[in-house]
Amino acid sequence: MAQKSGNLNRALYFLILVLFIGTFVYDNLRTSGKAKDGFTISNYLGSPEKYDGYKMEIMGRVVNISLGHFVFNIGSKDLKISGSGIKKPVLGETALYANFRGDGTIEMIDYHNYNYNHILYIISLIAIVLFLALFFREWKLASGGFKNA
Amino acid sequence: MPDLMSHLIIGLILAELFNVKKKSIVILGALTPDLLSKMNLVYLYLKIPALVSFVSFHTPFMSLLLSILITQLFNYDKTKIVLYFNLGSMSHYLSDLSIRHFTEVGTRLFFPFTNKNYTLNLVWPNHSIYILIGSLIVYFIIILIKYKKLSKSTTRNL
Numbered sequence: 503m504a505q506k507s508g509n510l511n512r513a514l515y516f517l518i519l520v521l522f523i524g525t526f527v528y529d530n531l532r533t534s535g536k537a538k539d540g541f542t543i544s545n546y547l548g549s550p551e552k553y554d555g556y557k558m559e560i561m562g563r564v565v566n567i568s569l570g571h572f573v574f575n576i577g578s579k580d581l582k583i584s585g586s587g588i589k590k591p592v593l594g595e596t597a598l599y600a601n602f603r604g605d606g607t608i609e610m611i612d613y614h615n616y617n618y619n620h621i622l623y624i625i626s627l628i629a630i631v632l633f634l635a636l637f638f639r640e641w642k643l644a645s646g647g648f649k650n651a
Numbered sequence: 652m653p654d655l656m657s658h659l660i661i662g663l664i665l666a667e668l669f670n671v672k673k674k675s676i677v678i679l680g681a682l683t684p685d686l687l688s689k690m691n692l693v694y695l696y697l698k699i700p701a702l703v704s705f706v707s708f709h710t711p712f713m714s715l716l717l718s719i720l721i722t723q724l725f726n727y728d729k730t731k732i733v734l735y736f737n738l739g740s741m742s743h744y745l746s747d748l749s750i751r752h753f754t755e756v757g758t759r760l761f762f763p764f765t766n767k768n769y770t771l772n773l774v775w776p777n778h779s780i781y782i783l784i785g786s787l788i789v790y791f792i793i794i795l796i797k798y799k800k801l802s803k804s805t806t807r808n809l
Contacts, residue, residue, distance in 0.1 A: 633682060641673075
């Protein structure tokens with residue numbers, strides 16, 4: 503009887519694991535499917551006329567500001583954005599709300615600088631250390647898993 | 652919210668309010684949604700294309716599944732582990748609802764049934780420092796009240 507319930511538990515656990523991995527894969531396939539057909543920066547740069555007037559919020563870093571335009575880095579790509587009045591953030595990134603025009607120009611509609619976000623990242627690292635301290639105060643690792651400390 | 656400290660403190664507040672013995676499980680639930688889903692920052696700073704998306708980990712559904720999976724790691728009441736973990740993760744998602752965006756960016760509360768994002772558009776992520784200060788004050792008030800209650804009952808027993 504105990505063995506039967508143990509087997510059932512193992513089967514249920516395996517099902518949950520499959521569901522967990524399956525959902526992760528499903529979301530990635532959905533996103534890559536969207537990346538093929540829908541709006542992405544790469545798709546837009548390839549054929550901007552298809553996405554005329556598309557408005558989106560993108561996160562990145564203001565690299566260089568010139569008169570009437572600026573360069574916006576989104577990781578692997580640098581984008582030239584038309585618009586004036588933008589300022590570089592202080593220790594942080596920028597959320598840019600942009601209009602992707604059919605002629606290939608990207609216009610800034612609005613922006614928000616995440617000033618001092620890097621300080622919040624450091625505070626977050628301290629939070630992880632605090633969590634680990636609390637965790638190992640409550641639990642100790644033994645052969646059967648974590649047990650009461 | 653970009654800072655994990657706010658999530659940690661809010662988790663601790665809930666753990667104190669519900670008298671949870673294993674507070675670290677509530678905190679684990681409160682921190683986990685951001686740990687993997689923030690890989691986009693690694694992509695941004697290392698300038699590498701985002702090959703795999705971890706954003707699905709930032710959903711209540713995945714947190715629920717994860718809470719069941721981690722029960723195997725603990726020699727403890729499995730129902731309590733699931734409850735404590737989800738108490739923490741729900742506090743994470745509810746506090747993330749306050750984050751402000753320009754467009755329909757937010758929290759996918761009902762993923763995988765719908766991909767709709769929900770947000771109350773209240774504070775920009777970098778202003779979450781005010782939430783951190785507020786939650787710290789609330790946490791210390793709770794600790795103070797509990798300490799006073801405990802010392803009163805100890806005096807009565809004497």
